[in-house]
Amino acid sequence: MDYFERYRDLIDDWDAFVAAVQRPLPTTIWANPLKITPEKLQSLMAESGIDLTPVAWYSGAFRLPDEVMPGLRWEFMAGLYQVQEEVALLPALLLDPQPGERVLDMCAAPGNKTAQMGAMMANRGTLLANDRNGGRMRAARDVLNRIGLVNVTTLTWDGSSLPGEMGQFDKIMVDVPCTCEGTCRKDRSVLGRSSVNASVKMARIQTALLRKAVQLCRPGGRIVYATCTFAPEENELVVDAILRESGGMLTVCPSSVPGLVASPGLTGWQGQPLHPDL
Numbered sequence: 001m002d003y004f005e006r007y008r009d010l011i012d013d014w015d016a017f018v019a020a021v022q023r024p025l026p027t028t029i030w031a032n033p034l035k036i037t038p039e040k041l042q043s044l045m046a047e048s049g050i051d052l053t054p055v056a057w058y059s060g061a062f063r064l065p066d067e068v069m070p071g072l073r074w075e076f077m078a079g080l081y082q083v084q085e086e087v088a089l090l091p092a093l094l095l096d097p098q099p100g101e102r103v104l105d106m107c108a109a110p111g112n113k114t115a116q117m118g119a120m121m122a123n124r125g126t127l128l129a130n131d132r133n134g135g136r137m138r139a140a141r142d143v144l145n146r147i148g149l150v151n152v153t154t155l156t157w158d159g160s161s162l163p164g165e166m167g168q169f170d171k172i173m174v175d176v177p178c179t180c181e182g183t184c185r186k187d188r189s190v191l192g193r194s195s196v197n198a199s200v201k202m203a204r205i206q207t208a209l210l211r212k213a214v215q216l217c218r219p220g221g222r223i224v225y226a227t228c229t230f231a232p233e234e235n236e237l238v239v240d241a242i243l244r245e246s247g248g249m250l251t252v253c254p255s256s257v258p259g260l261v262a263s264p265g266l267t268g269w270q271g272q273p274l275h276p277d278l
Helices: 002-010 014-022 038-046 087-095 112-120 134-147 196-216 236-246
Strands: 028-031 061-063 081-083 102-105 126-130 152-155 169-175 217-226
Touching: 002 014, 028 038, 038 061, 081 112, 087 112, 087 169, 087 217, 102 112, 112 126, 112 134, 112 169, 126 134, 134 152, 169 196, 196 217, 196 236
Parallel strands: 102 126, 102 169, 126 152, 169 217
Antiparallel strands: 028 061, 028 081
């Protein structure tokens, strides 16, 4: 936890933060609306003695009891639900892809958010799932097939160099590769790999991806930028750089999700003032 001391001034309750990141990560699933209703899934799992706890801020998502292994159940194999970390449900909720829209997932593997977005689109419209890692995209295709999606096209490409000939998109998910500090509840080894240099290096990739998303998003469209790290170098500083490049052509949209507690965005970091929209 020593490395995380650099975030102490950002956290209202430091002891609570330290306790939170050391607790085991609960398992969360969401009912696949293409195949089952949340109520029916609850009933079906209850028949096997499994009580699902609804996630307060996300309709159709549930926490599983600790002893349940969700990937080994027939309901999972049949595509009735998908396993996805609770916080990872947030980016697609904010992107809000709608049936009939043209949507791009720039860094799609391993496919959980793509599956979530495709289900939200009710298999209508176009969802392009891209990732430069071919092996991870093969795994993503397995997820998309199991969920029952037919409106998804997969592509293996460096997201930062996607060609303009693709045309423009209504919505773009930019769930970038990162230093993964936020995954320390399930992988303690990330604490040993965390460093400012790693974040700065990763930020160059992230900025290039977000810049490309801006180029591919239609006027009036929406982009969601997401990481699973705490580092401001990979979060606010990346968005700050793109906002300044845009010359006022981009707007940061305020957001709130009923039942989900959030903190204000940073407007400065280590003496560096950031774009006031943040």
